[in-house]
Amino acid sequence: MTTPTQPSAAPxxxxxxxxxxxxxxxxxxxxxxxxxxxxxxxxVTVIIWWISNR
Structure with a gap:
């Protein structure tokens, strides 16, 4: 007969x-x-600013 095993703390x-x-x-x-x-x-903000102020 087999006995149930307790899970260890490692998992x-x-x-x-x-x-x-x-x-x-x-x-x-x-x-x-x-x-x-x-x-x-x-x-994107810098590119838009640069285009508008060029």
């Missing part, structure tokens, strides 16, 4: 580490996306 730590990594990657992606948006908006 829980692994899951938490994976969740933390996924959240960190999502935060980094959001930050890079925000910087790209700001740079693009600034570039």
């Amino acid at each position: 829980t730590r692994r899951v938490r580490r994976n969740i933390a990594r996924r959240l960190a990657r999502a935060a980094l992606f959001a930050a890079v996306r925000g910087v790209a948006y700001a740079a693009g908006a600034t570039t």
